[in-house]
Amino acid sequence: MAKKTNTEDYLRMYRQMVRIRAFEDNANQLYLSAKMPGLTHMYSGQEAVAVGICDALEATDKITSTHRGHGHCVAKGAEFKQMFCELLGKEEGYCRGKGGSMHIADQENGNLGANAIVGGSMGIATGAALSAKLAKTGDVAVCFFGDGATAQGLWYEVMNMAALWHLPVIYACENNGYSEYTRTDEIAAGSLTARAEAFGIEAHKVDGQDVLAVNELTERLIARARKGEGPFFLELATYRYHGHHVGDINREYYRSKDEESEWKENRDPILNFGVWLTGEGIVSEEELAEIRAGIRADAEAAVAYALEAAYPDVSEVDMHVYAPNDAA
Amino acid sequence: MREITLSKAVNEAIAEEMRRDPTTFLIGEDVAEAGTPFKVLSGLVEEFGTERVIDTPIAEPGFMGIAVGAALTGSRPIVDLMFGDFIFLIMDQLCNQAAKACYMSGGKLNVPLVLRTNLGATRRSAAQHSQSLHALVAHIPGLKVALPSSAYEAKGLMKTAIRDNNPVVIFEDKLMYQEKALVPEEEFLIPFGEANVKREGTDITLIGTSSMVQVAEAAAEQLASEGISAEVIDPRTIVPLDEATLLESVRKTSRAIVIDEGHQSFGTTAEIASRLNEKAFYHLDAPVLRMGAMDVPVPFSPALEDITVPTAEGVADNARKLCAGEMIHAA
Numbered sequence: 001m002a003k004k005t006n007t008e009d010y011l012r013m014y015r016q017m018v019r020i021r022a023f024e025d026n027a028n029q030l031y032l033s034a035k036m037p038g039l040t041h042m043y044s045g046q047e048a049v050a051v052g053i054c055d056a057l058e059a060t061d062k063i064t065s066t067h068r069g070h071g072h073c074v075a076k077g078a079e080f081k082q083m084f085c086e087l088l089g090k091e092e093g094y095c096r097g098k099g100g101s102m103h104i105a106d107q108e109n110g111n112l113g114a115n116a117i118v119g120g121s122m123g124i125a126t127g128a129a130l131s132a133k134l135a136k137t138g139d140v141a142v143c144f145f146g147d148g149a150t151a152q153g154l155w156y157e158v159m160n161m162a163a164l165w166h167l168p169v170i171y172a173c174e175n176n177g178y179s180e181y182t183r184t185d186e187i188a189a190g191s192l193t194a195r196a197e198a199f200g201i202e203a204h205k206v207d208g209q210d211v212l213a214v215n216e217l218t219e220r221l222i223a224r225a226r227k228g229e230g231p232f233f234l235e236l237a238t239y240r241y242h243g244h245h246v247g248d249i250n251r252e253y254y255r256s257k258d259e260e261s262e263w264k265e266n267r268d269p270i271l272n273f274g275v276w277l278t279g280e281g282i283v284s285e286e287e288l289a290e291i292r293a294g295i296r297a298d299a300e301a302a303v304a305y306a307l308e309a310a311y312p313d314v315s316e317v318d319m320h321v322y323a324p325n326d327a328a
Numbered sequence: 329m330r331e332i333t334l335s336k337a338v339n340e341a342i343a344e345e346m347r348r349d350p351t352t353f354l355i356g357e358d359v360a361e362a363g364t365p366f367k368v369l370s371g372l373v374e375e376f377g378t379e380r381v382i383d384t385p386i387a388e389p390g391f392m393g394i395a396v397g398a399a400l401t402g403s404r405p406i407v408d409l410m411f412g413d414f415i416f417l418i419m420d421q422l423c424n425q426a427a428k429a430c431y432m433s434g435g436k437l438n439v440p441l442v443l444r445t446n447l448g449a450t451r452r453s454a455a456q457h458s459q460s461l462h463a464l465v466a467h468i469p470g471l472k473v474a475l476p477s478s479a480y481e482a483k484g485l486m487k488t489a490i491r492d493n494n495p496v497v498i499f500e501d502k503l504m505y506q507e508k509a510l511v512p513e514e515e516f517l518i519p520f521g522e523a524n525v526k527r528e529g530t531d532i533t534l535i536g537t538s539s540m541v542q543v544a545e546a547a548a549e550q551l552a553s554e555g556i557s558a559e560v561i562d563p564r565t566i567v568p569l570d571e572a573t574l575l576e577s578v579r580k581t582s583r584a585i586v587i588d589e590g591h592q593s594f595g596t597t598a599e600i601a602s603r604l605n606e607k608a609f610y611h612l613d614a615p616v617l618r619m620g621a622m623d624v625p626v627p628f629s630p631a632l633e634d635i636t637v638p639t640a641e642g643v644a645d646n647a648r649k650l651c652a653g654e655m656i657h658a659a
Contacts, residue, residue, distance in 0.1 A: 062401060096434030103432040112400055113433060117424050123393010124425065130394055131401040134353065134379065141397075157390025164385075320431045321469050323438035323493040 004055075004215065007282055011291070013055050013211050014277065017047040017270045018292050020071045022299040023080060024242075027070065027087060027101075031246040035307065037089055040101040043071030045241035048269035049174050050075035052214025053142055053234075056222050062110045062128040062141040064121035067102045068174075068240070069114030072144050077109035080302035091312040098312075098320065119145060119152030122171070126158040129169035129230070140168040140225045148179030150192055156199075159231070163199040168225040170218070171196065171233045174208060176240040181254050196233035208236030209269045212276075239263040329512055335368045335505040337479035338444070341486035342369070342406060344515065346376055349404060352490060353380040355391055356408030364408060366446075366505050392418040392443075396426045399441040399495075406490060409445035412499055413459045426495040427470030442489045446502040447475075447589060448539055449637050455625035458633075460538075460589040462499045463596045466567050472496040472520060473567040477541035479509035481564055484518030492520070501539040501589075521568035525577070529559035532583040532647050535574060535600060537563060540587040546640035547647060556651050566596055571603055578604050582613040583650045587638050592620030614650045619643060 004010065024044045030036040043050070046068075054063065054075035065072040073083060078094065086093025086104050093099075094106050105113030112128060115121040125143030132139040149155065150173060162169050179187045193203035206217050214236060221232045241264060243251050277283050332340070346352045354372065356364075360383045363370030373381040384391040388409065395405040409415060415422070422443065429437045447460035466473045472494055476482035482500060489496040526541060527548050536544035541562045548558035559577050563570055578584045584604055586597040597618035604616045622636040 064397075094434070095432060095436070098434045099432040105433045105437060107433070107436050112397070113429070113437065115425075117420055120420060120425060121397075123390060123395075123421055124397035124400060126390075127394040127397020127399070127403075127405075128401040129397075131398045131403045134398075135351070135402060154389050154393060157385070157387035158393060160385055160387065161390055161394060320433075320435035322472075323430050323435065323440075325491070325493050 010277060010282055013051050013215065014270070014273055014288070015291055015295065016051045016055070016075055017211065017273065018295045020047045020050065020074045021270060022295050023070055023074055023083065026084070026299045026303050028242070028246055030087065030303065036087055038100060039245045039247050040087065041068040041245045042240070042242035043068050045263065045268070046174055046176060046208065046238045047071055048211035048214055048273070049172070049208045049236045049238055050144070052211045053172055053218045055215050056218040057110070057140070057142065059109055060137065061139050062112055062125070064112050064125040064128070064141070064143050065114040066121070066144055066146060066149070067114060067116050067118070068146065069104060070101070073104050073106055073111055073114070076106065076111045078106045078111065080299055081305055084302045084306035085309050088306050088309070089311060090306055090309040092309050096312055096316065119149035119154050121145070122149070122152070122155050122158050126162050126167060126169050129162065129167035130165070132168055133165070138226050140170065140222055140230070142170045142172055144172050144174060146179070147173060147175040147177070147184045147188060147192070150195065151179070151187055156195070159196060159199045159201060162231040163201050166228050167231055168228070169231045170221055170225060171231065173233070173235045174238050175235055176238050178240060178244070178255065180244045181248070181251070183254065192235050193233065201231055201233050203233040203235070205235045205237070208238030209267045209272065211269055211273050239267065329510045331508040332479055332511050333506050333508050334476070334479040334482045334500065335366060337483035337511050338368050338486055338500065339370070339372065341483045342490070343372060343375065345487055345490040346372070346380065351402060352404045352406060353382060354406045354408060355382040355384060355395055357384055357386055357410050359383060359408045365410065366502065368505060369408070388414050388417040389421055392421040393425070395441055396421055396439055399426070399439040400429060400437055404440045404490065406442045406444060409443060411457050412445045412447045412461050413456050415445060415461050415464065422465065422471070422495070423468045427468045430494070431470060438493050439495045440493045441495045442486070443495065443497045444486070445497065445499055447499040448501040448503045449589065449621065449626045450633055451503055452628065452630060452633065454628040458626035460499070460621065462497070462566065463590045463594070463599070465497050466596065470495065471567065472565065474498045474520065474565045475538040475563070476500060477536070477538055477562050477564070478504070479507065480511050481518060481562070483511055484516055485564060487517045488520055499538065504539065518564065520565045521570050522564065523570035523573040524562045524564055525559065525573065526562055527558070527560040529557040529581065531557045531581055531651050532585065533559045533561060533574070533577040533581045534585050534587065534643060534647065535561050535563065536587045537566065537589070537596060539589055540638060543638055543640050543643060544587055547643035550640060550644045551647055554648070556647060558647060569600070571607070574600065574604065575608050578608045579611040582611055585617040585619055585643060585646055585650070587619045587643055589621050589637055591623050592618055593623050595620050614653070617646055617650065619646065
């Protein structure tokens with residue numbers, strides 16, 4: 001598929017990135033104001049990764065997500081209302097309040113779910129690709145994971161099989177520089193791309209703050225994966241604006257405020273894409289401001305709705321432990 | 329009716345279900361041309377090809393994870409785990425992923441997957457190839473656990489497992505692969521959660537699982553010659569557990585011994601005994617006894633290994649004491 005060139009495509013990607021940021025800003029406020037049970041992990045700063053990749057996918061393509069998964073969920077087509085309901089443990093949430101932030105899943109849009117085990121979904125994404133190959137659906141699977149997950153042995157086991165069997169899966173490593181509270185260079189020896197290449201897997205490095213670069217590369221690889229040329233590995237250089245989770249406020253012992261400011265001011269994926277869009281004359285700054293304001297209002301309305309929404313009835317506590325079997 | 333081995337019964341069940349449902353496939357180490365070390369799957373790759381009988385590298389967490397992902401997306405994988413002891417390698421994929429996907433998604437996702445593996449000591453294979461670890465997985469909500477006690481159960485339970493929409497773990501007794509039993513030629517399934525009363529009796533109930541059903545039956549035979557009438561029950565699945573049939577029997581006999589090859593502490597015998605105590609307390613004339621494997625890693629030496637698992641003599645001995653009104657404690 002050729003690089004996207006029409007205004008509609010550009011604005012869809014811009015909108016989706018703004019939607020992720022708006023979702024996260026509201027989720028953070030819900031935590032800070034003690035309205036959200038538990039805690040959550042913010043995706044802010046990494047929007048170009050989820051949007052650049054998911055915009056290259058069809059609804060039937062599958063993704064697996066991580067504990068930092070709101071961005072993937074939005075980018076794959078989820079709605080604010082059901083997402084906020086899930087974060088607040090409400091009945092109308094995507095998982096009827098049983099999964100929460102770390103397990104949000106939206107199977108109708110191909111999101112097989114966030115996963116609270118670091119690296120836990122690497123087999124699942126690879127298995128989704130095996131299903132697609134066996135059933136000849138032409139679907140692909142994208143496995144999102146962080147740099148921290150590259151330390152898990154499961155990745156090497158499934159990359160080996162994916163390469164042996166030419167599975168249509170893309171391993172997308174969002175390298176945000178930190179494995180929880182530790183710098184990635186302290187936990188990762190050698191090069192990440194070399195690890196994939198050792199299995200004969202074609203590996204690419206891309207600027208994860210540049211939505212067009214991410215999207216263009218992904219579209220090319222997805223088209224090839226559909227033809228049986230997979231798997232592929234992508235290392236996306238990006239940055240996490242917040243701490244490991246919303247409660248990780250004082251983080252100067254592992255990274256400086258200057259470093260955070262540098263990424264936020266000069267490498268923000270939304271700001272930079274907006275500048276590019278206006279510079280190219282595709283859209284005016286006023287139109288972009290209008291888009292942002294509209295999305296902010298949508299997010300706030302969804303939060304207000306979710307706060308008032310009902311909790312699941314206590315009778316649901318032992319529902320869904322097992323899936324029903326068809327009557328014989 | 330013809331007699332076939334347990335190995336053949338499993339093979340037939342899988343072949344029939346793979347013919348019936350094109351979304352099923354087999355995956356594991358040496359499942360194709362080798363047909364597993366126990367030769368249970370021999371011939372399947374010739375019929376179904378390497379697309380549906382998939383040999384993997386020695387990477388249990390990897391192929392288990394792949395099977396979970398395939399099950400979430402329209403396939404019905406049958407995973408072959410060469411030895412039950414290797415279940416520790418796949419615990420995250422089995423217990424954190426497969427078991428919880430349905431619940432965590434509010435019922436939107438499900439994992440129709442069969443994990444077939446084995447249990448059983450006295451094969452002189454020592455501590456890492458002899459364990460009976462079904463209680464570990466029975467502890468995790470979201471998993472079903474089947475324990476076939478003969479070729480007949482092995483076939484009927486396997487077919488039900490493959491059609492179930494949930495992750496099912498089947499533990500076959502690896503010492504029974506060559507044992508024959510009557511198995512009908514025509515199709516049959518054994519529903520989960522239905523215990524089988526193998527022998528009726530009035531004085532004591534012997535509840536045995538898997539290989540311990542034979543032990544219980546042999547003990548019952550011995551006791552009959554002494555005038556003690558023992559009822560023998562095989563639960564067949566421990567999740568779901570047919571509590572009603574067990575309770576009905578114990579209310580009738582007033583005494584029970586639960587026999588299982590897993591370690592005795594915190595195990596299957598403890599769970600069943602506890603339920604009988606809670607729900608049939610006023611019908612009991614003696615404490616419900618547990619007889620599991622000794623709480624030691626399985627030793628290699630035959631002289632040591634043989635004394636770690638319950639025997640018919642041991643069961644009969646305890647049954648005699650219970651029926652004689654001697655309040656005893658489990659060994």
